[in-house]
Amino acid sequence: xxxxxxxxxxxxxxxxxxxxxxxxxxxxxxxxxxxxxxxxxxxxxxxxxxxxxxxxxxxxxxxxxxxxxxxxxxxxxxxxxxxxxxxxxxxxxxxxxxxxxxxxxxxxxxxxxxxxxxxxxxxxxxxxxxxxxxxxxxxxxxxxxxxxxxxxxxxxxxxxxxxxxxxxxxxxxxxxxxxxxxxxxxxxxxxxxxxxxxxxxxxxxxxxxxxxxxxxxxxxxxxxxxxxxxxxxxxxxxxxxxxxxxxxxxxxxxxxxxxxxxxxxxxxxxxxxxxxxxxxxxxxxxxxxxxxxxxxxxxxxxxxxxxxxxxxxxxxxxxxxxxxxxxxxxxxxxxxxxxxxxxxxxxxxxxxxxxxxxxxxxxxxxxxxxxxxxxxxxxxxxxxxxxxxxxxxxxxxxxxxxxxxxxxxxxxxxxxxxxxxxxxxxxxxxxxxxxxxxxxxxxxxxxxxxxxxxxxxxxxxxxxxxxxxxxxxxxxxxxxxxxxx
Amino acid sequence: xxxxxxxxxxxxxxxxxxxxxxxxxxxxxxxxxxxxxxxxxxxxxxxxxxxxxxxxxxxxxxxxxxxxxxxxxxxxxxxxxxxxxxxxxxxxxxxxxxxxxxxxxxxxxxxxxxxxxxxxxxxxxxxxxxxxxx
Numbered sequence: 001x002x003x004x005x006x007x008x009x010x011x012x013x014x015x016x017x018x019x020x021x022x023x024x025x026x027x028x029x030x031x032x033x034x035x036x037x038x039x040x041x042x043x044x045x046x047x048x049x050x051x052x053x054x055x056x057x058x059x060x061x062x063x064x065x066x067x068x069x070x071x072x073x074x075x076x077x078x079x080x081x082x083x084x085x086x087x088x089x090x091x092x093x094x095x096x097x098x099x100x101x102x103x104x105x106x107x108x109x110x111x112x113x114x115x116x117x118x119x120x121x122x123x124x125x126x127x128x129x130x131x132x133x134x135x136x137x138x139x140x141x142x143x144x145x146x147x148x149x150x151x152x153x154x155x156x157x158x159x160x161x162x163x164x165x166x167x168x169x170x171x172x173x174x175x176x177x178x179x180x181x182x183x184x185x186x187x188x189x190x191x192x193x194x195x196x197x198x199x200x201x202x203x204x205x206x207x208x209x210x211x212x213x214x215x216x217x218x219x220x221x222x223x224x225x226x227x228x229x230x231x232x233x234x235x236x237x238x239x240x241x242x243x244x245x246x247x248x249x250x251x252x253x254x255x256x257x258x259x260x261x262x263x264x265x266x267x268x269x270x271x272x273x274x275x276x277x278x279x280x281x282x283x284x285x286x287x288x289x290x291x292x293x294x295x296x297x298x299x300x301x302x303x304x305x306x307x308x309x310x311x312x313x314x315x316x317x318x319x320x321x322x323x324x325x326x327x328x329x330x331x332x333x334x335x336x337x338x339x340x341x342x343x344x345x346x347x348x349x350x351x352x353x354x355x356x357x358x359x360x361x362x363x364x365x366x367x368x369x370x371x372x373x374x375x376x377x378x379x380x381x382x383x384x385x386x387x388x389x390x391x392x393x394x395x396x397x398x399x400x401x402x403x404x405x406x407x408x409x410x411x412x413x414x415x416x417x418x419x420x421x422x423x424x425x426x427x428x429x430x431x432x433x434x435x436x437x438x439x440x441x442x443x444x445x446x447x448x449x450x451x452x453x454x455x456x457x458x459x460x461x462x463x464x465x466x467x468x469x470x471x472x473x474x475x476x477x478x479x480x481x482x483x484x485x
Numbered sequence: 486x487x488x489x490x491x492x493x494x495x496x497x498x499x500x501x502x503x504x505x506x507x508x509x510x511x512x513x514x515x516x517x518x519x520x521x522x523x524x525x526x527x528x529x530x531x532x533x534x535x536x537x538x539x540x541x542x543x544x545x546x547x548x549x550x551x552x553x554x555x556x557x558x559x560x561x562x563x564x565x566x567x568x569x570x571x572x573x574x575x576x577x578x579x580x581x582x583x584x585x586x587x588x589x590x591x592x593x594x595x596x597x598x599x600x601x602x603x604x605x606x607x608x609x610x611x612x613x614x615x616x617x618x619x
Contacts, residue, residue: 478530479531
């Protein structure tokens with residue numbers, strides 16, 4: 001077997017900052033006072049927050065040690081299906097760190113913010129081109145807020161037609177946040193079952209779509225990593241009965257430059273910049289969930305809108321049909337800069353290549369692992385593929401044990417027990433940037449673990465063995481959560 | 486995960502295809518989830534029960550069960566009014582795992598139709614149904 005990334009080494013312990021430090025210790029020196037002293041306003045006086053007194057060395061060591069406990073896509077393979085933990089090119093950070101962006105303030109007048117506004121305007125145009133839709137808002141703070149924005153737009157459109165509808169169709173292969181977003185907007189989600197091929201048959205939509213249904217919220221490619229092939233027919237049915245098609249674009253990483261959702265019947269779509277356009281994902285965040293819409297829905301987009309007139313950019317607030325403001329200021333601007341840098345450095349051909357490689361890598365893993373773990377759906381996948389633990393019945397080993405053991409080999413575990421339609425699901429999403437050698441090493445690790453499951457199941461039951469923290473009692477943690485330090 | 490033959494299915498109970506069991510007790514119906522269901526869910530960490538007096542149609546969602554793996558809805562096997570809930574599950578949701586047919590019962594229902602339980606599956610038929618599902 002190839003040498004695997006998982007090794008052993010000295011891991012340094014680190015206490016909480018409150019357990020470090022000593023009263024009076026200080027990590028910085030203030031300059032001498034050069035203004036007259038004036039008393040604090042009464043409402044600001046009093047005891048300060050409980051911060052420990054620390055030296056600079058203590059602070060640096062604290063965070064450096066914590067960082068060594070972490071695992072990120074910069075450390076190794078991170079095949080967390082559905083989440084698209086893609087590599088974030090370092091040039092993104094460089095552009096986002098330009099002084100003109102870091103020193104910008106959202107309360108500056110438009111005349112002094114032309115560069116920032118132009119970047120937002122051009123990013124909106126780029127995302128419109130990529131999605132095949134007419135207009136975009138960059139405001140939503142993350143995917144789920146994008147979903148809510150989309151539902152509010154859908155509702156505003158129905159209301160503008162004096163149409164009162166209370167339900168929304170949501171396939172069982174949609175992302176888990178979709179029903180929550182629809183419910184938050186007041187719609188009752190109606191589940192649409194997928195078929196034996198893992199996609200939604202148009203006939204089921206035909207039987208469920210009625211005059212009380214506002215539309216459908218479909219994830220395409222869906223959360224099984226399969227392309228919803230019947231999307232055009234589904235859209236025709238939904239449109240024919242006065243509904244709209246919302247697409248959760250969280251899986252756009254599979255179809256950039258290949259499929260334009262606006263051309264296959266989608267009316268509203270959100271993007272996750274942190275999944276598809278290489279902005280930080282997870283602890284580094286924050287997220288960003290732009291929403292793209294058809295021309296006739298543009299008037300409902302949140303305010304303010306970035307507009308261009310004769311080469312000058314400004315923010316427009318007077319949009320009477322708008323669903324309003326979703327967030328203070330103009331969205332997570334630093335994230336927008338990173339996404340813009342990514343799109344402009346790759347260009348149209350580069351983006352299409354990203355998706356082709358993401359799909360190729362997933363299909364490569366699927367084919368290489370098909371004899372080791374059973375496939376949930378044996379057909380070409382998009383950017384992720386779903387296995388199960390079905391062949392290990394009788395060994396006592398389940399998906400959770402495989403995931404835990406993968407850590408010993410030096411990999412972040414894939415997504416497990418999701419999607420819910422696959423019992424014991426193991427959902428692998430390699431993304432586009434992994435080399436063939438890295439994928440082969442991962443395949444060997446999975447093969448070794450499945451052998452161990454049969455020969456030495458206790459090794460898996462007690463895994464991980466090499467991590468700083470070994471097997472946790474997840475049940476106790478969930479039953480008796482400790483919510484304070 | 487249990488093997489098929491390890492799943493306990495007491496003969497005196499009736500079962501639904503949605504993996505609930507029903508025990509008829511002098512005009513009322515005690516309801517819970519089957520051994521198969523608790524085994525599939527894994528360690529249960531939270532149970533949300535209905536209020537006493539709530540009315541449900543057959544097929545309606547009457548409770549949700551959260552495990553370390555997922556959140557699942559419990560489907561009412563027969564129409565009726567809730568006249569009792571197992572409050573012990575609030576403090577000790579693990580009862581659903583350790584005693585699905587005993588201390589882990591979920592609700593007591595007064596059925597709209599006292600003979601409604603007759604339409605449910607016997608242990609044998611439910612086991613056949615599991616054979617298809619598993």
